[in-house]
Amino acid sequence: MDIPVADGSACGGHRGATSWARARERARRLGEELRSPVRDLPLERALGGVLAADLRALVGSPAFDASAMDGFAVAGEGPWTPVGTQLAGTPVAGLCLAEGEAVEIATGARVPKGTEAVLPYELAGTADGRVRGEAHRGRHVRWAGEETAPGETVLEAGTEVAPAVLGLAASLGHDSLPVRLPTVSVLVTGDEIATGGLPGEGVVRDAIGPLMPGLVAWAGGHLESSRVLGDGYRDLDEALTAGGTDVVVVCGSSSKGPADHLRGVLREAGAQPVVDGVACRPGHPQLLARSGNTAFVGLPGNPNAALVASLTLLVPLLCAMSGRTDPARATGTVPLSGEVRSRPEDTRLVAVRLREGRAEPVGHDRPGSLRGAALAEAYAVVPPGWAGTEVELLRLP
Numbered sequence: 001m002d003i004p005v006a007d008g009s010a011c012g013g014h015r016g017a018t019s020w021a022r023a024r025e026r027a028r029r030l031g032e033e034l035r036s037p038v039r040d041l042p043l044e045r046a047l048g049g050v051l052a053a054d055l056r057a058l059v060g061s062p063a064f065d066a067s068a069m070d071g072f073a074v075a076g077e078g079p080w081t082p083v084g085t086q087l088a089g090t091p092v093a094g095l096c097l098a099e100g101e102a103v104e105i106a107t108g109a110r111v112p113k114g115t116e117a118v119l120p121y122e123l124a125g126t127a128d129g130r131v132r133g134e135a136h137r138g139r140h141v142r143w144a145g146e147e148t149a150p151g152e153t154v155l156e157a158g159t160e161v162a163p164a165v166l167g168l169a170a171s172l173g174h175d176s177l178p179v180r181l182p183t184v185s186v187l188v189t190g191d192e193i194a195t196g197g198l199p200g201e202g203v204v205r206d207a208i209g210p211l212m213p214g215l216v217a218w219a220g221g222h223l224e225s226s227r228v229l230g231d232g233y234r235d236l237d238e239a240l241t242a243g244g245t246d247v248v249v250v251c252g253s254s255s256k257g258p259a260d261h262l263r264g265v266l267r268e269a270g271a272q273p274v275v276d277g278v279a280c281r282p283g284h285p286q287l288l289a290r291s292g293n294t295a296f297v298g299l300p301g302n303p304n305a306a307l308v309a310s311l312t313l314l315v316p317l318l319c320a321m322s323g324r325t326d327p328a329r330a331t332g333t334v335p336l337s338g339e340v341r342s343r344p345e346d347t348r349l350v351a352v353r354l355r356e357g358r359a360e361p362v363g364h365d366r367p368g369s370l371r372g373a374a375l376a377e378a379y380a381v382v383p384p385g386w387a388g389t390e391v392e393l394l395r396l397p
Contacts, residue, residue, distance in 0.1 A: 020381075028319070029320070030320070031319065035323075042175060046181065050159070052157060068118065068142050071119050072103065079100075082102050086104070086106070086112065092110050097115055118140035148172065154172065184247045185245040186216075187248065188209045188227070190252050206228060224244070236265050245294075247295045250296065254300055269291055273288075278312055282305035282366075283305040283367075286298055305367040334357060334391065347381060348382040354378070
């Protein structure tokens with residue numbers, strides 16, 4: 001599928017911003033075209049990916065006949081004569097119960113051959129060296145393969161790998177999973193950026209870097225690295241050409257000031273522009289480009305604008321690369337309360353909370369502040385020239 005290039009003839013040839021809806025669509029289409037490679041990842045690294053193949057049971061579940069309760073494994077009718085004890089994790093050593101025999105057993109322990117039921121402690125009594133109680137044939141035993149047979153398909157390709165999927169895969173004998181999980185590196189640019197402590201005069205704390213790991217994971221990617229760079233052209237050029245990840249996110253350097261070198265670096269690298277500027281507020285100076293199988297996402301340096309731009313370009317890109325559903329898009333529309341003014345040419349993204357079926361602006365949503373986003377559940381998408389009451393929502397992580 002061919003992705004239309006940005007309105008400019010090159011990364012630096014911006015002639016007009018792409019509409020917000022079209023920018024998201026172009027990001028999604030680029031993600032579908034690039035598609036994350038399939039990686040066989042250990043379970044601890046596969047979280048958040050999408051299964052690239054059906055998940056089949058390498059062993060049955062349960063793998064062996066096991067007790068579901070603490071009590072007595074019994075054979076035949078009672079009362080029963082105890083002939084041993086069986087704990088979880090220990091072999092049964094060839095023990096086979098005969099009619100009228102019982103073995104004291106722990107939950108999860110392998111039941112001896114000949115077991116017909118397990119009689120729980122709370123239903124059992126002992127007298128004269130015999131075990132008494134009412135045992136129902138087949139009860140309180142987890143029979144081998146009754147939940148899942150060996151070789152059975154338990155999950156289909158395309159399933160998102162949640163924590164329960166990892167536990168299921170481990171229980172069925174898997175140490176790794178084939179998944180689509182796009183890798184991401186983040187570069188935060190700016191000579192004025194500090195990463196710790198109280199900022200001094202002319203210095204600001206990095207607020208974008210800390211939000212990126214959660215945002216990337218929410219969108220179905222894996223953050224490989226994050227680093228802060230100065231404003232130098234050479235530093236950015238070396239960092240971008242180092243490669244190594246499916247997606248490179250550059251925070252700052254996406255506008256057109258004297259220290260904004262991203263377009264020039266991408267142009268020299270022969271990158272193909274896909275989006276160069278988006279008609280939205282906040283977050284106008286954002287861009288999307290590709291070079292080979294690598295996507296580059298340029299975000300504004302202001303934190304709230306960077307978050308809006310991430311939801312505009314990065315989230316749909318990553319979701320499409322792995323084949324998962326975009327978690328930001330909500331279905332339907334809701335009424336928007338308050339006096340919210342639209343812009344004649346730009347989409348406005350307004351931080352809101354939902355109250356009794358209505359979206360209410362929370363305020364504090366200037367481009368440089370994340371206070372509104374931290375208070376909000378979503379952004380209300382206010383299209384250009386909007387004069388209605390209903391709006392779409394863009395969910396926040």
